[in-house]
Structure formats: C-alpha cells, structure tokens
Amino acid sequence: MTSVASLSTRLQELHQLTRQTPLFNPVFQLSLDLSRQLESGELSLDKVELLVRELECHSLTSRAQRLRNNLAPVDPDANDAEIAALCADCDFDAFREQWERPSLHAVFTAHPTFLLTPDQSEAVAEAAGSGEEARCITGAERPAVTLDYEHDRAMQAIAHAQDARDRIVRTALREAARRWPDEWRNVAPLPFRFASWVGYDMDGRTDIAWYTSIGFRLAEKARRLVRYADQLAAIDAGHVLLKELTAARDYALARANDFAADLTDPTALSDAANRLTAKDPRKLLTLAPHVARLEDEAAEADTKRAIALKTLAAAMRADGLGMGWIHFRVNASQLHNAIRRRIDPDNTLDLSSKGAVATLRELLAKVQPLRANFAALAIESSTAIRQFLAMAQILHHIDADAPIRMLIAECEQPSTILASLYFAKLFGIEDKVDVSPLFETESALEHGGRFLDALLAEESYRQYARQRGRVCIQTGFSDAGRFVGQIPASLAIERLQGRLAQAMDANGLTDVAALIFNTHGESMGRGAHPGGFDDRLAWPLSPWARRRFARAGIALEPEVSFQGGDGYLHFATPELALATLTRIAVLDPSATDIDAPADPFYRRTDLSLDFYRAIRKHQREHLESATYSRALTAFGLGLLNPTGSRVSRRQSDLSADRDMNLRQIRAIPHNAILQQLGYPVNVISGVGTAADGNYEDLAQLISESERGRQLIRLVRASNALASIKTVAAYGELFNSAYWASRPYRGTETHLSDACEVLAEYLTKDDRTGVFRRLASRLRVDALKLHRLLDLVPDESPLDGRENVRRQIGVLQALRLALFQYMFLRAVSVPAFSRANDISRDDVLEMVFTLRIDDALEQLRRAYPTSFPQPGDFALDEPSDYPDGDNEGYSAIRRDYIDPLERAYGLSLRIGTAIANEFGAHG
Structure with missing residues (x-):
C-alpha cells in the first residue's frame, strides 16, 4: 500500500466487512495497516510524504472544481453576455431602477480562514478559471498570517472586485447607449458597494493600536487614488484632474507612512498628527466635485469616451477615497464600560432597565458635540470611545464622504445602541456613522424581535435612522451555527429579519432602507450554502424575508x-x-417577487415550527453535553493550522486543556474541529431526530417547499462528506486495550515495551469512551435522518460521492497512522528528570493533546545537542573529561524527536487537504 489508489482500494475492501461485523471500523483498520508498515520499516516518512503530496494535489483540484461549478460560467465573454441580457427586456426607467442601486454590499472580512498559502490559493484560482487540474503546490512554507498580511490580501481581492465592477458597468452602459441613445447618459450606475473590517475589528482582540486603523485607512486612500489616476490616464493622459489625483495620492502615501510607524511616543505622534491635520492643497477630502466634472464631460463626449468617464465616476461614487467603506467593530461590553463613565460611575445602574434607557434618552437630547484631536485618541483608555474618536479623525482628515459602520457584537439591549448614538453625537459624526447591532448569540436571536420593537419605538433612534436613511442590523451565522445549529440559526435569523420589517412598518420607518449585513464564512459549517450561488444568496436572506420588506414598501x-x-x-x-x-x-438579492405563491413551509407551522424546535433542542443537548465538549477538545486545537491573526488562545496549563470549555474556542476553530473529526455535527445533527414519528408528513412538506428543500440540500451536502466511523476511530487512539493487544501473540514484538507503556498510561484516560458515546448518539440520529432523506428527492447529488468519501477516508486513516507513530515515539523517548515542573507524563499528555510544539520544546531542553565543547576554551590545563561525544542525545533527536516533529507537520498538511475536500476551512 504505497499509492493512494491502493489505499483507496483497501479502504473499499474494508468497508465491505462492516456487513459482517457492524462494529468493525474500516478507517481505523486502514490506519493500523499503515502503522504496522511504518513500524516495520516497510513504509518510511519519506514515502508517507509522497502519499500526502498526492492527496494534497487532488484536494486542490477538488476545491478548484467546486469553486468553478459554483460560479459557472467563468468565461468573461459569457458573463458579459449575461450582463447585456439583463438590459434586454426592460425599459429605460426599469434599467435605471436596477442599475442605480446596489444589488449587494460585499464586505471583505478576515477571520482566521487563511488556510492555503498564497501559491496554493493562486493554483486553485487558476484551475477554477481554466477548468484544468490545479498546479500541485505542496509542502510550501506557510507565511505568518499577520494583520498586515490579512489586510494586503483583502485589498488584492477588493481590487479585483473593483475591476470586475468596472467591466460590468461598462457593459451595461454600452447596452444602454445602444438601446437608449438619447437617455443613457443620465444613468448613474451603482451596482455594488465594497467594504472591509480588516484592521478595524476590535471585538475580541487587543493587538490593534488605534493608529494602526488610521494608517490602514490612509494606505487604502493612497492605493485607491493610484487606481483612479491610472484609470483616468488610460482615458486621457493629459486630463486636467490627473495632477490633482496624483498629488493627493503622494500626500496620502506620505501620511500613511507616518502612521505606519510606532506612535506610542508623544513627539512622534504629534509630528505625524500635525502633518495630517494641517491645511494642504493636496489634502483631498471629497470626490464629489470630481464625480460631477466627469459626468459633465461625459454628457458632451463621444460614446466610447463617455462610457469610460462614467465608469470612473461610478467607481468614485461607490468607493469614495478608499478601497471601499470600512466597518469598525466593538463588543457591547466595551460600550457599556464606556457609557458607565458618563451615567453610572458607581456601577449601580442596570443598563437593561427602563431607567437606563430614560437616562440615555435625556442624555441624547442634551448632548453637545466636543472637538477632539489625536492627543485625545492617544490618551483614551476606553476601546469603544477610542473607536469613535478614530472615526471622527478619519471623517475629518481622510475621507469626509464615505460613511462608517459601527458594528456592535453581543448587542442585546436597546440602551447599547443609544449609548453608541450618544458617542457619535458627542464627537459630531452621527450623520456619517451607521450603528449596527449584531444578532448572533442564542439569547440575541431569541429576544431580538423585542429588542427591535423597543429600539425602533425610541424617537431619538427614529430621527437618527431618517438622518442616515437606513436602519442597519448584522446577523451572524458562525457563532449562531455553533451554539444553535446551522439550520435553526438560519430559521431564527430569518424570523428576526421578518420582525425587523414588521417593526419598521409599525414605527413609521418605511421611508428608510433596511440594511441587513449577513456575516458568514465559506463553508456549510459557517453558514455558506454549498448548493450554488442562488442558494448561497437565499440562505442568509430568504425570499420570504425579502417579501416582508417589499410588501411594507421598505427598500432592502x-x-x-x-x-x-x-x-x-x-x-x-x-x-x-x-x-x-x-x-x-443576475440573481439580484435586493429584489423579490411580491406576488410569488406562499411557500407551504411558512403556512404549515404545525410541522415546520416543531421541526425547527426539535433540531434546536437536539443541538442544545450536544452543546450542554460533557461528552460532546470533551470529544471536541480532546486534541485541543492541535488538529488545526494557524489560519489568522485573531486566534483562540489555548490554555497554558495541562489541567486547563483537559477541562477546556467549548466557549474558549471561537466559532471557526470549533467548526473546523468538527470537520477534521469527520462529522459536521452543527449542520447535520437533529434533523433525523426532529423527523422521528412524522416522516411522511414532513417529507411531503419539504418536497413541496423551496425553503424546505434548501434546508435538505444543505444537510445532504454535509452528510455526503461525513463519517461517523471516523469520529469513532479517533477515540480508539486512546483505547488502552488496543495498545495492550497490538503486540499480542508475538506480532510486532519490537513494540511490546512501548505499547505496554501506552496501555498502562491510557487506562485512566476517558477519551475512548467519550468518542464511542458521541458516535453512538450520532449514529442513532443518522439512522432517522436516512429514513427522511429516502422520502425526499436528491436534487443535487454530489458528483463522485463515494470517491470523495474514500479520498477523505484515506486522509483520515493516514493521519491516524501518523498519530500512532507519534504516540509510539513519545513513549519510547528515554525517561528524563523533572525540570521546571514538567515531567515525562506531562510531555506525553502534550503529545496526546497535540501540543506538539510545547512537547518538542521540553524534549529538546531535556536532550540538548548543541552545547559548549572543550575546544571552545583556551585553557592551559589538560583534561580527559568529557570522554564521550554525547552521541546518545543526537541519536534521541534523530530517532524520536525529529520524527515526531515531521509526522506532526505531515498531519497538518493532511488537515489542509481535508478542509479542501470539504470546500473551506471550518
């Protein structure tokens, strides 16, 4: 078994044995086969690396094919034709209506999902574009995923989005010019807006200095001005606006360099701030005159030049003086701490009380704006107030036009929003800041309707909403999907969106827009539907929710x-x-057909509501189960590569690792661990149990309902990749009986001592029982799920489903074999004396929880191979000691420590391949 094909064939053979012995585990058996080959010398780590490389290559191609299928057609000419076709069946007024409002705001966020190296991402993108196999990029050194790295990648993505938007605008304008030659110049296209929170998101992190955000915004301004100038030069190299744009570009770049430095020193800050705030003819703060001038020129120019000028004007109108709009984000608790300094210094007021709301209402009515400078920013200790001060400086000195979003995580009280309005008014920026509560926790989703009713009933908020022209909310699918389950989360978010439409209608706010920011990742475990772009856009904002706004006359x-x-x-x-x-x-998620027939999923609430509640109950039982928590944290975070600058902090002491709580792991790592263990519990589990006893009626409802079928498409997509046998296999690593029996009857006698040590050590370990109990619970639910799925048509079966499952199975078996190899190396290292409160048992536990870097550090300290030699000293007195060359330590490094490190590195590469087969990290 030295090729992937032979491993796949062997796994298929082993699967047949489950017919004879239901408890037989083919994944673990294949791992044992591989482990025996490794320990006998028949299979080396070099050969394992060749297998991993082949599997990595396949996974990159698999990921590229999924992306291509999701976006097809990818050919630019075909997409130009689709855009042109949008204009074919409408009159000019309808054309303007469609193209002068954004179909979508796209926000480029940067939670830790930078799993692929830049070269691997490039290979996937190339293959997705061409339809060919991906270039095989494996074993490449992973770059450090810093905030600067994330920001640079976000800017590259936005730049491509801007170019694509320009092409779409040009195509639409050409079609308009052909169809309405006398009217088309009156169109002001704005089909998409772009934004980013990379460098501005302060929720859950303290590593972003305030001047970092200012520096990023200045760098974005400089970068956008470069692109504007290049675009204008391509139209007219002698255009009068070029000199102004290039001067503003140089000025912004110089100021960005100022704020890229360490500004903790007051003198350095003062110099940088004074240069930015000083009057300067190059200090461009608005593009409104430039947009007007380009539109005026276009009105008189020939068609080709007019299209080019109007395309540039459209880009300026959309992005302003930056690569896009920006989103700051803080936690509600940070705002609470800030507002208490103003209204409750003794910490006696309940901020959720009516008294607190009344106090804030009065405060808002009386607040007078205060001037603030960069010194105020530098000395402010409150994170929330510092964000408002930073926003004020950006609006005053970088871009006066583009509004800024203030996202508030874990926002469950109207007083939190009123507090943020107070600070916006205090610093004179309430006309440019969109305050947006995030609904993501179970409590927020459950009580969100009452929250919105109370908030929109506040006159001060209604005045603010009319001033801004919109009501903004954010709904999150990552934490919601982890704590409630993806399907209940989606349905709860959908109901919350409907409640927003109802509250806006009831409070006379139908004259403003509803901006709903649905944050999700790219995998089914994080809220992105894998069934194509139609499902992807309808999953977070369903046609039912859209119709609620349309029927109330509210722009979405x-x-x-x-x-x-x-x-x-x-x-x-x-x-x-x-x-x-x-x-x-083409899909236009901002529009809907208000005359579409009612979906029975929303009429048959006797079935659908019970279905939702039962899944949610099942998911909650998992989250509250010590079994589920222990299984997910059995390996700590050691199954995962570092994939972002904002990561979960791992506890430093071993007892904390053993007692790790799921709330110590953020949503993306939580979902990624489920993926790596082989079963996306938060997507699949509970659906079968919810159908138990009512299969036929529920199956009929689902079959007749588009929303119901969409739910099942998500479950099927996840279930097609899932393996309960794999979950159980991970528990067998800790099975004392397995290790005691492995050298039984004279097999692998050279492993007898190591296996005995493992068997004895693991007699007190609970993980085998934990994984077995979890697998049993999953199996019972899965049996019921399959009964339901048998009654519902499979609308989008996964191509080559069994091949994909075997590919993942081979990856899992290979990793399990590497883990066994690591366990055996760890227990075979000679015992060393306790040092710095770290014992040999502690090192073993580090290996068992995949804290490999910590274990390697301790082992290398116990067995150093680099130390002073007698020849390093110029001494006259002779010495016969030391009389050895310490070769023993070098041998320990060679035979145990270095192989342990290499095997773990290979296991992490396998983890990347598994994520690629699933389609995304987490």
Missing part, C-alpha cells in the same frame, strides 16, 4: 461577507471576480 440593502482566504478565492483573479459579481447581478 442586502450585505454579505466574503471571509478571509476562503472568501477571497471568489475574487482571486479578474475572471473569478467577474463571474462572482455577474452571478450576484
């Missing part, structure tokens, strides 16, 4: 995230960016 501004390295693949090349935006333009 949908907004979604493209998250991290996974999301940026949609914009990794100009061709992919064009395909992505074309799919969105």
Whole structure:
C-alpha cells in the first residue's frame, strides 16, 4: 500500500466487512495497516510524504472544481453576455431602477480562514478559471498570517472586485447607449458597494493600536487614488484632474507612512498628527466635485469616451477615497464600560432597565458635540470611545464622504445602541456613522424581535435612522451555527429579519432602507450554502424575508461577507471576480417577487415550527453535553493550522486543556474541529431526530417547499462528506486495550515495551469512551435522518460521492497512522528528570493533546545537542573529561524527536487537504 489508489482500494475492501461485523471500523483498520508498515520499516516518512503530496494535489483540484461549478460560467465573454441580457427586456426607467442601486454590499472580512498559502490559493484560482487540474503546490512554507498580511490580501481581492465592477458597468452602459441613445447618459450606475473590517475589528482582540486603523485607512486612500489616476490616464493622459489625483495620492502615501510607524511616543505622534491635520492643497477630502466634472464631460463626449468617464465616476461614487467603506467593530461590553463613565460611575445602574434607557434618552437630547484631536485618541483608555474618536479623525482628515459602520457584537439591549448614538453625537459624526447591532448569540436571536420593537419605538433612534436613511442590523451565522445549529440559526435569523420589517412598518420607518449585513464564512459549517450561488444568496436572506420588506414598501440593502482566504478565492483573479459579481447581478438579492405563491413551509407551522424546535433542542443537548465538549477538545486545537491573526488562545496549563470549555474556542476553530473529526455535527445533527414519528408528513412538506428543500440540500451536502466511523476511530487512539493487544501473540514484538507503556498510561484516560458515546448518539440520529432523506428527492447529488468519501477516508486513516507513530515515539523517548515542573507524563499528555510544539520544546531542553565543547576554551590545563561525544542525545533527536516533529507537520498538511475536500476551512 504505497499509492493512494491502493489505499483507496483497501479502504473499499474494508468497508465491505462492516456487513459482517457492524462494529468493525474500516478507517481505523486502514490506519493500523499503515502503522504496522511504518513500524516495520516497510513504509518510511519519506514515502508517507509522497502519499500526502498526492492527496494534497487532488484536494486542490477538488476545491478548484467546486469553486468553478459554483460560479459557472467563468468565461468573461459569457458573463458579459449575461450582463447585456439583463438590459434586454426592460425599459429605460426599469434599467435605471436596477442599475442605480446596489444589488449587494460585499464586505471583505478576515477571520482566521487563511488556510492555503498564497501559491496554493493562486493554483486553485487558476484551475477554477481554466477548468484544468490545479498546479500541485505542496509542502510550501506557510507565511505568518499577520494583520498586515490579512489586510494586503483583502485589498488584492477588493481590487479585483473593483475591476470586475468596472467591466460590468461598462457593459451595461454600452447596452444602454445602444438601446437608449438619447437617455443613457443620465444613468448613474451603482451596482455594488465594497467594504472591509480588516484592521478595524476590535471585538475580541487587543493587538490593534488605534493608529494602526488610521494608517490602514490612509494606505487604502493612497492605493485607491493610484487606481483612479491610472484609470483616468488610460482615458486621457493629459486630463486636467490627473495632477490633482496624483498629488493627493503622494500626500496620502506620505501620511500613511507616518502612521505606519510606532506612535506610542508623544513627539512622534504629534509630528505625524500635525502633518495630517494641517491645511494642504493636496489634502483631498471629497470626490464629489470630481464625480460631477466627469459626468459633465461625459454628457458632451463621444460614446466610447463617455462610457469610460462614467465608469470612473461610478467607481468614485461607490468607493469614495478608499478601497471601499470600512466597518469598525466593538463588543457591547466595551460600550457599556464606556457609557458607565458618563451615567453610572458607581456601577449601580442596570443598563437593561427602563431607567437606563430614560437616562440615555435625556442624555441624547442634551448632548453637545466636543472637538477632539489625536492627543485625545492617544490618551483614551476606553476601546469603544477610542473607536469613535478614530472615526471622527478619519471623517475629518481622510475621507469626509464615505460613511462608517459601527458594528456592535453581543448587542442585546436597546440602551447599547443609544449609548453608541450618544458617542457619535458627542464627537459630531452621527450623520456619517451607521450603528449596527449584531444578532448572533442564542439569547440575541431569541429576544431580538423585542429588542427591535423597543429600539425602533425610541424617537431619538427614529430621527437618527431618517438622518442616515437606513436602519442597519448584522446577523451572524458562525457563532449562531455553533451554539444553535446551522439550520435553526438560519430559521431564527430569518424570523428576526421578518420582525425587523414588521417593526419598521409599525414605527413609521418605511421611508428608510433596511440594511441587513449577513456575516458568514465559506463553508456549510459557517453558514455558506454549498448548493450554488442562488442558494448561497437565499440562505442568509430568504425570499420570504425579502417579501416582508417589499410588501411594507421598505427598500432592502442586502450585505454579505466574503471571509478571509476562503472568501477571497471568489475574487482571486479578474475572471473569478467577474463571474462572482455577474452571478450576484443576475440573481439580484435586493429584489423579490411580491406576488410569488406562499411557500407551504411558512403556512404549515404545525410541522415546520416543531421541526425547527426539535433540531434546536437536539443541538442544545450536544452543546450542554460533557461528552460532546470533551470529544471536541480532546486534541485541543492541535488538529488545526494557524489560519489568522485573531486566534483562540489555548490554555497554558495541562489541567486547563483537559477541562477546556467549548466557549474558549471561537466559532471557526470549533467548526473546523468538527470537520477534521469527520462529522459536521452543527449542520447535520437533529434533523433525523426532529423527523422521528412524522416522516411522511414532513417529507411531503419539504418536497413541496423551496425553503424546505434548501434546508435538505444543505444537510445532504454535509452528510455526503461525513463519517461517523471516523469520529469513532479517533477515540480508539486512546483505547488502552488496543495498545495492550497490538503486540499480542508475538506480532510486532519490537513494540511490546512501548505499547505496554501506552496501555498502562491510557487506562485512566476517558477519551475512548467519550468518542464511542458521541458516535453512538450520532449514529442513532443518522439512522432517522436516512429514513427522511429516502422520502425526499436528491436534487443535487454530489458528483463522485463515494470517491470523495474514500479520498477523505484515506486522509483520515493516514493521519491516524501518523498519530500512532507519534504516540509510539513519545513513549519510547528515554525517561528524563523533572525540570521546571514538567515531567515525562506531562510531555506525553502534550503529545496526546497535540501540543506538539510545547512537547518538542521540553524534549529538546531535556536532550540538548548543541552545547559548549572543550575546544571552545583556551585553557592551559589538560583534561580527559568529557570522554564521550554525547552521541546518545543526537541519536534521541534523530530517532524520536525529529520524527515526531515531521509526522506532526505531515498531519497538518493532511488537515489542509481535508478542509479542501470539504470546500473551506471550518
């Protein structure tokens, strides 16, 4: 078994044995076969690496094919034709209505999903564009995923999105010029807006200095001005506006360099701030005159030049003086701490009380704006107030036009929003800041309707909403999908969106827009539907929810995230960016058919509501189960590569690792661990149990309901990749009986001592029982799920489903074999004396929880191979000691420590391949 094909064949043979012995585990048996080959010398780590390389290559191609299928057609000419066709069956007024409002706001977020190296991302993007196999990029050194790295990748993706939007605008204008030669110049296209929170998201992190955000915004301004100038030069190299744009570009770049430095020193800050705030003819703060001038020129120019000028004007209108709009984000608790300094210094007021709301209402009515400078920013200790001060400086000195979003995580009280309005008014920026509560926790989703009713009933908020022209909310699918389950989360978010439409209607706010930012990742475990772009756009904002706004006469501004390295693949090349935006333009999630027939899923609430509640109950039982928590944290976070600058902090002491709580792991790592263990519990589990006893009626409802079928398409897509046998296999690693029996009857006698040590050590370990109990619970639910699925048509079966499952099975078996190899190396290292409160048992536990870097550090300290030699000293007195060359330590490094490190590195590469087969990280 030295090829992937032979491993796949062997796994298929082993699967047949489950007919004879239901408890037989083919994945673990294949891992044992591989482990025996490794320990006998028949299979070396070099050969294992060749297998891993082949599997990695296949996974990159698999990922590319999924992306291509999701975006097809990718050919630019085909997408130009689709855009032109949008204009074919409408009159000029309808054309303006469609093209002068954004179909979508796309936000480029950067939670930790930068799993692929830049070269691997490029290979996937190339293959997705061409339809060929991906270039095989394996074993490449992973770059450090810093905030600067994330920001640079976000800017590259946005740049491709901007180019794609320009092409779409040009195509639409050409078609308009052909069809309405006397009217088309009156169109002001704005089909998409782009934004980013990379460098501005302060929720859950303290590593972003305030001047970092200022520096990023200045760098974005400089970068956008470069692109504007290049675009204008291509139209007219002698255009009068070029000199002004290039001067503003140079000025912004110089100021960006100022704020890229360490400004903790007051003198350095003062110099940088004074240069930015000083009057300067190059200090461009608005593009409104430039947009007007380009439009005026276009009115008189020939068609070709007019289209080019209007395309540039459209880009300026959409983006302003930056690569896009920006989103700051703080936590509600940070705002609470800030407002208490103003209204409750003794910490006696309940901020959720009516008294607190009344106090804030009065405060808002009386607040007078205060001037603030960069010194105020530097000395402010409150994170929330510092964000408002930073926004004020950006609006005053970088871009006076583009509004800024203030996202508030874990926002469950109207007083939190009123507090944020107070600070916006205090610093004179309430006319440019969109305050947006995030609904993502179970409590927020459950009580969100009452929250919106109370908030929109506040006159001060209604005045603010009318001033801004919109009501903004954010709904999150990552944390919601982890704590509630993806299907219940989607349905709860949908109901919340409906409640927003109802509250806006009831409070006379139908004259403003509803901007709904749905944040999700790229995988089914994080809220992105894998069934194509139609499902992807309808999953977070369903046709039912859209119709609620349309029937109330409320304009809808949908907004979604493209998250991290996974999301940026949609914009990794100009061709992919064009395909992505074309799919969105054609599907147009901002519009809906208000006369569409009612979906029975919303009429038959006697079935659908019970279905929702039962799945949610089942998911909650998992989350509250010590079994589920222990299984997910059995390996700590050691199954995962570092994939972002914002990561979960792992506890430093071993007892904390053993007692790790799921709430210590953020949503993306949580979902990624489920993926790596082989079963996306938060997507699949509970659906079968919810159908138990009512299969026929529920299956009929699902079959007749588009929303119901969409739910099942998600479950099927996840279930097609899932393996309960794999979950159980991970528990067998800790089975004392397995290790005691492995050298039984004279087999592998050279492993007898190591296996005995493992068997004895693991007699007190609970993980085998934990994984077995979890697998049993999953199996019972899965049996019921399969009964339901048998009654519902499979609308989008996964191509080559069994081949994909075997590919993942081989990856899992190979990793399990490497883990066994690591366990055996760890227990075979000679015992060393306790040092710095670290014992040999502690090192073993580090290996068992995949804290390999910590274990290697301790082992290398116990067995050093680099130390002073007698020849390093110029001494006259002779010495016969030391009389050895310490070869023993070098042998320990060679035979145990270095192989342990290499095996773990290979296991992480396998983890990347598994994520690619699933379609995304997490």
